[in-house]
Amino acid sequence: xxxxxxxxxxxxxxxxxxxxxxxxxxxxxxxxxxxxxxxxxxxxxxxxxxxxxxxxxxxxxxxxxxxxxxxxxxxxxxxxxxxxxxxxxxxxxxxxxxxxxxxxxxxxxxxxxxxxxxxxxxxxxxxxxxxxxxxxxxxxxxxxxxxxxxxxxxxxxxxxxxxxxxxxxxxxxxxxxxxxxxxxxxxxxxxxxxxxxxxxxxxxxxxxxxxxxxxxxxxxxxxxxxxxxxxxxxxxxxxxxxxxxxxxxxxxxxxxxxxxxxxxxxxxxxxxxxxxxxxxxxxxxxxxxxxxxxxxxxxxxxxxxxxxxxxxxxxxxxxxxxxxxxxxxxxxxxxxxxxxxxxxxxxxxxxxxxxxxxxxxxxxxxxxxxxxxxxxxxxxxxxxxxxxxxxxxxxxxxxxxxxxxxxxxxxxxxxxxxxxxxxxxxxxxxxxxxxxxxxxxxxxxxxxxxxxxxxxxxxxxxxxxxxxxxxxxxxxxxxxxxxxxxxxxxxxxxxxxxxxxxxxxxxxxxxxxxxxxxxxxxxxxxxxxxxxxxxxxxxxxxxxxxxxxxxxxxxxxxxxxxxxxxxxxxxxxxxxxxxxxxxxxxxxxxxxxxxxxxxxxxxxxxxxxxxxxxxxxxxxxxxxxxxxxxxxxxxxxxxxxxxxxxxxxxxxxxxxxxxxxxxxxxxxxxxxxxxxxxxxxxxxxxxxxxxxxxxxxxxxxxxxxxxxxxxxxxxxxxxxxxxxxxxxxxxxxxxxxxxxxxxxxxxxxxxxxxxxxxxxxxxxxxxxxxxxxxxxxxxxxxxxxxxxxxxxxxxxxxxxxxxxxxxxxxxxxxxxxxxxxxxxxxxxxxxxxxxxxxxxxxxxxxxxxxxxxxxxxxxx
Numbered sequence: 001x002x003x004x005x006x007x008x009x010x011x012x013x014x015x016x017x018x019x020x021x022x023x024x025x026x027x028x029x030x031x032x033x034x035x036x037x038x039x040x041x042x043x044x045x046x047x048x049x050x051x052x053x054x055x056x057x058x059x060x061x062x063x064x065x066x067x068x069x070x071x072x073x074x075x076x077x078x079x080x081x082x083x084x085x086x087x088x089x090x091x092x093x094x095x096x097x098x099x100x101x102x103x104x105x106x107x108x109x110x111x112x113x114x115x116x117x118x119x120x121x122x123x124x125x126x127x128x129x130x131x132x133x134x135x136x137x138x139x140x141x142x143x144x145x146x147x148x149x150x151x152x153x154x155x156x157x158x159x160x161x162x163x164x165x166x167x168x169x170x171x172x173x174x175x176x177x178x179x180x181x182x183x184x185x186x187x188x189x190x191x192x193x194x195x196x197x198x199x200x201x202x203x204x205x206x207x208x209x210x211x212x213x214x215x216x217x218x219x220x221x222x223x224x225x226x227x228x229x230x231x232x233x234x235x236x237x238x239x240x241x242x243x244x245x246x247x248x249x250x251x252x253x254x255x256x257x258x259x260x261x262x263x264x265x266x267x268x269x270x271x272x273x274x275x276x277x278x279x280x281x282x283x284x285x286x287x288x289x290x291x292x293x294x295x296x297x298x299x300x301x302x303x304x305x306x307x308x309x310x311x312x313x314x315x316x317x318x319x320x321x322x323x324x325x326x327x328x329x330x331x332x333x334x335x336x337x338x339x340x341x342x343x344x345x346x347x348x349x350x351x352x353x354x355x356x357x358x359x360x361x362x363x364x365x366x367x368x369x370x371x372x373x374x375x376x377x378x379x380x381x382x383x384x385x386x387x388x389x390x391x392x393x394x395x396x397x398x399x400x401x402x403x404x405x406x407x408x409x410x411x412x413x414x415x416x417x418x419x420x421x422x423x424x425x426x427x428x429x430x431x432x433x434x435x436x437x438x439x440x441x442x443x444x445x446x447x448x449x450x451x452x453x454x455x456x457x458x459x460x461x462x463x464x465x466x467x468x469x470x471x472x473x474x475x476x477x478x479x480x481x482x483x484x485x486x487x488x489x490x491x492x493x494x495x496x497x498x499x500x501x502x503x504x505x506x507x508x509x510x511x512x513x514x515x516x517x518x519x520x521x522x523x524x525x526x527x528x529x530x531x532x533x534x535x536x537x538x539x540x541x542x543x544x545x546x547x548x549x550x551x552x553x554x555x556x557x558x559x560x561x562x563x564x565x566x567x568x569x570x571x572x573x574x575x576x577x578x579x580x581x582x583x584x585x586x587x588x589x590x591x592x593x594x595x596x597x598x599x600x601x602x603x604x605x606x607x608x609x610x611x612x613x614x615x616x617x618x619x620x621x622x623x624x625x626x627x628x629x630x631x632x633x634x635x636x637x638x639x640x641x642x643x644x645x646x647x648x649x650x651x652x653x654x655x656x657x658x659x660x661x662x663x664x665x666x667x668x669x670x671x672x673x674x675x676x677x678x679x680x681x682x683x684x685x686x687x688x689x690x691x692x693x694x695x696x697x698x699x700x701x702x703x704x705x706x707x708x709x710x711x712x713x714x715x716x717x718x719x720x721x722x723x724x725x726x727x728x729x730x731x732x733x734x735x736x737x738x739x740x741x742x743x744x745x746x747x748x749x750x751x752x753x754x755x756x757x758x759x760x761x762x763x764x765x766x767x768x769x770x771x772x773x774x775x776x777x778x779x780x781x782x783x784x785x786x787x788x789x790x791x792x793x794x795x796x797x798x799x800x801x802x803x804x805x806x807x808x809x810x811x812x813x814x815x816x817x818x819x820x821x822x823x824x825x826x827x828x829x830x831x832x833x834x835x836x837x838x839x840x841x842x843x844x845x846x847x848x849x850x851x852x853x854x855x856x857x858x859x860x
Contacts, residue, residue, distance in 0.1 A: 032061070039095050042099065044102075054085075081099070081100050100130050103129050106126070106127065106173070109175065110177065113177050124139055140157045143175065151180040151221055154257075154258040158173070178259075181254070183205055183262075188200075204232065221261040226252060238306035241272040241303040245267065246267070249264075273336075276343055278344070280348075282349040296315075324355060355419060357380070357382065359422075409423070451466070463480070466478070475500070476499065479496065490529070504683075515570065515711055516667075519546070520545070524541065534588055536587045538586070539583070539584055539585075542580075545577075550566055568755060568758065577613075577668075583606060583607040585604065602625075607619040617647050621642070622643070626638045639720075643719075644717050657756065678821050679840040684848035686712060687809065689711050689808070690808050694803065698802070715751045722744070722745050725741060744819070746818050762802045771797035811845060817840065819839060819841060821838025
C-alpha cells in the first residue's frame with residue numbers, strides 16, 4: 001500500500017485510461033432552450049463555478065456544437081478527469097463530473113546519480129495541488145533536461161500514479177538514468193594542414209576510451225563545450241597564420257542506441273598569412289612610436305599569429321599603466337590583403353590623461369580589519385597610478401590566504417578624468433583550522449598529526465598554532481605565534497617553543513632497530529625586515545637543550561655504555577648539551593604561485609652558537625631554486641643547496657686514546673642533507689660506521705646493509721642539486737590534482753673526523769673454576785683463537801666465544817651520489833600523496849638505497 005491507502009493500491013501510468021480520459025460524447029443532442037442546469041459529482045468545486053466554466057446558462061439556446069464546446073471548455077480547465085452532459089433532449093441539462101485527483105505526495109524512484117534535492121526544485125507540481133497531465137508532462141521534460149545537462153541523454157522518466165481514498169493520488173516518477181553519453185568519435189572534415197589528432201588536442205572535449213579513459217571528465221557531451229571547442233579551433237588556426245579559418249558547421253549526433261555522440265566539424269582552413277607592415281600610432285606624449293614598436297617586437301614577413309598581437313596589446317597596456325595611464329586605449333587595427341596574403345597591423349594608442357589614485361575602497365571584510373588589507377597595497381591614496389604596483393598589491397592580498405580565489409582590484413573613474421578609484425571586494429574564507437590526520441609512510445611507518453591554527457587571529461593577520469606529531473621514529477609538540485606587523489610597522493616578530501623526540505635506527509638481521517634517542521627541548525624568537533618587495537632579512541635567537549641516550553638493557557654493561565655493543569662514537573655522544581645560537585638570514589622569492597611555474601627563490605642562513613651554552617660553531621646554509629616555463633606547458637626547476645659548519649672550540653679528549661681529540665661538532669649539530677636524496681634511504685648517504693661480523697672460524701662475513709646495520713654520522717659539509725621537469729597533464733588529470741615529473745638528483749655529505757673503531761674476532765672469558773681471578777679480553781685479528789695460547793700456565797683457563805665485530809668508517813667523501821627517477825604529486829581523496837620511483841646510479845660504500853618511496857596522509 002502507498003500513501004496510506006485503505007486497500008491495496010497499484011501504480012498505473014499517469015497517462016493511462018485510469019487517469020484523465022478523452023472527452024465523452026454527449027447523447028445525440030437536439031437544439032432548444034436550456035430550462036435548467038444541474039451539476040452532479042462535484043466535491044471541491046461549487047456548481048456555479050462549473051456552470052461558469054461550461055459557459056452555459058438557463059434561457060440560452062443550445063445546439064450540438066455549443067454543448068460540444070462546453071465539454072471542451074470543462075476539460076481544458078484540467079480540473080476534471082471525466083465530464084458527461086445529459087438532458088439535451090428535454091432542455092434540463094445535467095453536467096456530471098469526476099474531479100481530477102489531488103496529489104498526496106511526489107516520489108522519485110531510481111535516481112542515484114542525481115539526488116532528490118537536485119530534482120525536486122525543478123518539479124512544478126506539489127502536494128495538495130490538482131493532478132494534471134500537462135503539468136506531469138512538463139515535469140517529465142524538466143527531469144530529462146536535468147539528466148541531459150549531466151550528459152545522460154539515454155535517461156527516461158515514466159510517471160505513474162497510485163490511487164488513494166478521498167480522490168487522492170501519489171505521483172511516482174520512475175527514473176531510468178542510463179549511462180553517461182560519451183563522445184564516441186570526433187570527426188573533422190576539410191582540414192589539410194593539420195591532422196585530426198593535432199586538432200583534437202586543442203579541444204576541451206575528448207574522445208572516450210584509452211588506457212586512462214576512466215580518469216577523463218571531459219569525454220561526455222556538453223553543448224556549451226562544443227561551442228567553446230569551435231573557438232579553440234579558431235584560436236589555434238589564428239596562431240598558425242590562417243586568418244580566414246572558419247568552422248562551417250558543427251554537428252553532434254546521438255547514436256541509435258542513445259548511448260554515445262558522434263561530433264562532426266566541417267572546417268575551411270583558407271590561406272596562410274604573414275605579417276605585413278607593422279606600425280604604431282601613439283598619442284601619448286611620453287610613449288613614442290619607437291617605444292611602442294620596441295615592445296611589440298613583431299616584424300614584417302613573419303607568419304601571422306593573433307596570439308602575439310594579443311600579448312602585445314597586454315604588454316602595451318601594462319607599459320602605459322606603469323607610466324600612469326590607467327585608462328590607456330590600445331587598439332590594434334588590421335589591414336588584410338587577400339591577394340598577397342599579408343596582414344598589416346597598426347597599434348593605436350589614444351591620448352588619455354595621467355591619473356592618480358583618488359581613494360581605495362574595501363568591501364566584504366567582516367572579520368579582517370581594514371588596515372590588514374590596506375597595508376598590502378603598494379600604492380596609497382594620492383599616488384600616481386602604477387599598473388605594476390597594483391598587480392603586486394593584488395598578488396600580496398591573494399598570498400595572505402584570507403580570501404577566496406580570483407580576488408581582483410578593480411579600477412573605476414574617479415571624480416575627475418585624472419582620478420581613479422581602486423576597489424576590492426573581498427570574500428573571506430575560514431582561516432582557522434582544526435585538523436587530525438593519519439597516514440602511512442614507507443620511511444616512518446604509521447604517522448599521526450594534529451594541529452590547531454589560526455592564520456588571521458582576531459582579524460589582525462596574526463598567526464597562532466599548536467601542533468602534535470607522532471610516528472614510530474619521531475615525536476614533537478610545538479606552540480608558535482607570529483605578529484607580521486609588530487607595532488604597526490613592517491616588522492615581523494614571532495616565537496616558538498617545542499619538544500622533539502627523535503629515534504635513530506639501523507638495520508640488523510633485516511629488522512629496523514633503534515640506536516640512540518635524542519630529546520630536544522627549546523624555543524626561538526624570530527623577526528623579519530623586508531629589504532625590497534621580494535627580499536627579506538631575518539634575525540633569530542634559539543635556546544635548545546639536547547639530550548642523547550641509549551637503551552641501557554641493550555647497549556650498557558655493568559651500568560656503563562659498552563663500546564663493543566654501541567660503538568665508541570655513540571658512547572662519546574651521550575649526555576646533554578645546551579645550545580645558545582643567534583642567526584641572520586636573507587631570502588628572496590618572486591615565484592608566481594604555491595606551485596610555481598616561473599621565478600626564483602633564494603635563501604642564505606648564518607647561525608652562530610656560542611652566546612653562552614656548551615657548544616661553539618658557525619653554520620652556513622645556502623639554497624636556490626629557479627623555475628623556467630618551457631614550451632607546451634612543461635616546467636623546469638633547477639635547485640641547489642649546500643652547507644658548512646665550522647667548530648669554534650676543540651673537541652673533547654678521546655677517552656680511548658688520550659693523544660687525540662674527538663670531533664668537535666656533535667652528532668646532533670651535523671648535516672644529514674637537505675630534503676631526502678631520492679633513490680637513497682633517509683640518512684642513506686654520507687659518513688657512517690658499518691659493522692661486519694666474524695664467524696666461528698674467525699672469517700669476516702661480507703657486509704650487507706640489511707643485516708649488518710650501520711649508523712649515519714652526518715657531516716660538516718653537504719651539497720645537493722636537483723634538475724626536475726614537471727609534465728603538462730590533461731584537464732581531467734589536473735582536476736584530480738596529478739602533477740607528474742622526472743628528475744635527476746645529486747648530492748653528498750662529508751667532513752667528519754674518523755671515530756674510534758672496534759675490531760675483534762671473539763672474546764676470551766675466564767673459567768670461574770680454574771681461573772677465578774682471570775680477566776676477559778678480546779681476541780684481535782691475526783691472533784690465535786685458542787685462548788690457552790694466551791695463558792700457557794693455565795691450560796683450559798679460558799673459554800673462547802666467537803662472533804666478533806669489525807667496524808669500518810665509510811662514505812666520508814665529497815664524491816657525488818647520483819640518482820634518476822620519476823614521481824607524481826597527487827592531491828588524492830586521502831590527502832596529499834607523493835610517489836617516487838628512483839634508481840641510484842652513482843653511490844659510495846655504505847650508502848643505503850631505496851627504489852620506491854611514498855608518503856600519504858588523510859584527514860578525518
